[in-house]
Amino acid sequence: MATKEAKLELIRENLAEVLNPEIIDEVLDKGETLRIYWGTAPTGKPHCGYFVPIMKIAQFLQAGCNVKILLADVHAFLDNLKAPIELVEYRAKYYRYCITALMRAVNVPIEKLEFVLGSSYQMSAKYTMDVYRLASLVTEHDAKKAGAEVVKQSQNAPISGLMYPLLQALDEEALDVHAQFGGADQRKIFALAMETLPKLGYKTRAHIMNKMVPGLAGGKMSASDPNSKIDLLDTPEVSARKIKKANAPPKVVEENGLLAFVENVLLPASSLLDGERSFKVDREGAEPLVYGDIESLRKDYVDDVLTPQLLKPAVNLALRRLLDPIQNEFNSSSEWQEIEKKAYPADAPKEKKQKTKKDKGSKYPGAAKAEEQAEQGKEPSQATASDVGKSASEAMDKLSVQ
Secondary structure, three states: OOOHHHHHHHHHOOEEEEEOHHHHHHHHHOOOOOEEEEEEOOOOOOEHHHHHHHHHHHHHHHOOOEEEEEEOHHHHHHOOOOOOHHHHHHHHHHHHHHHHHHHHHOOOOHHHEEEEEHHHOOOOHHHHHHHHHHHOOOOHHHHHHHOOOOOOOOOOOOOHHHHHHHHHHHHHHHOOOOEEEEEHHHHHHHHHHHHHHHHHOOOOOEEEEEOOOEOOOOOEOOOOOOOOOOEOOOOHHHHHHHHHOOOOOOOOOOOOHHHHHHHHHHHHHHHHHHOOOOEEEEEOOEEEEEEOOHHHHHHHHHOOOOOHHHHHHHHHHHHHHHHHHHHHHHHOOHHHHHHHHHHOOOOOOOOOOOOOOOOOOOOOOOOOHHHHHHHHOOOHHHOOHHHHOOOHHHHHHHOOOO
16 A cells, blocks of 8 residues: 555645645545546547656556546536537537547546536525525626636626636545645636635645646647647647647757657656656667656757657657557547547538637637637627526526437
């Protein structure tokens, strides 16, 4: 049995921050199993950035933790209709397929995971009453501030966006966990939960935060910017082309998406697959460069021993080792393929948007319009009955995933 120190090392490795770490210490000191949840809203298609939390979840499991994965279907609907009500059910199913395949691709035992659908408990009388109670305690300013880096912000935002961080806070109690796991961009939501849950008579939880990994174009990885990320179903040719175009200036390690991906995904994945961390870079006419840690790789990159021209094909080769089994699983599953078509209908007629003044600095040039809608959602004035449901009972039916 692993010692407390060994468990903590796995839990804390490569994190940005842990809030209330003493809660984790106390649970482990009692010899209890640490319960953690990670939530994801089923909006745009999952991409390779999802390997980052998956690697961390793998370490939680290695440390003996119980991990719940929340498929936050109600959150997806609340966040400016990034997932219209008619598509939420299928997107939640699609996410489950993707996350399960991601786990299998890096040898993570999925038997120890529990998937929970948000609407399976967020429609209950108790949860609804807690939403009302919390809404009476949180100001509009604080709710908007909490969701600033997660929920789509607009000049005339719907009230649903203000509810998003409240529900995320209440999920900690509803899921009966000791800690919530998420990206560093969710810190303000975590702070809101720490401040408000005790006012409802509930315990404060610990919060475990991953680093934010830059996209291929630099900056945050975004589902609305096809050049910033690689989709799980991208072909070898597409992934090679995107990596070749990636922003990776020679000798520069800051905001280098490729180096960050090696550090947070490829090195940990090699440990799960091969038993030791290793990242190999082939060189024509010379011995390959082999790295077991990110520090030596960064040093060689700064010294120009490892150049972008050498790094990019090595990243693509290591990435294909992870993506190929996922794509094989997708291609062999008619059910998964059918769910993808229903979740992201390519030929669905698009409603004509009302003309609004364009903020030229808010959107990346050339972003795919279908993915942009999935990422950015709709303004309240553009929502239709098909987006929100023609009645409350219809909306609840469409949120029900069996």
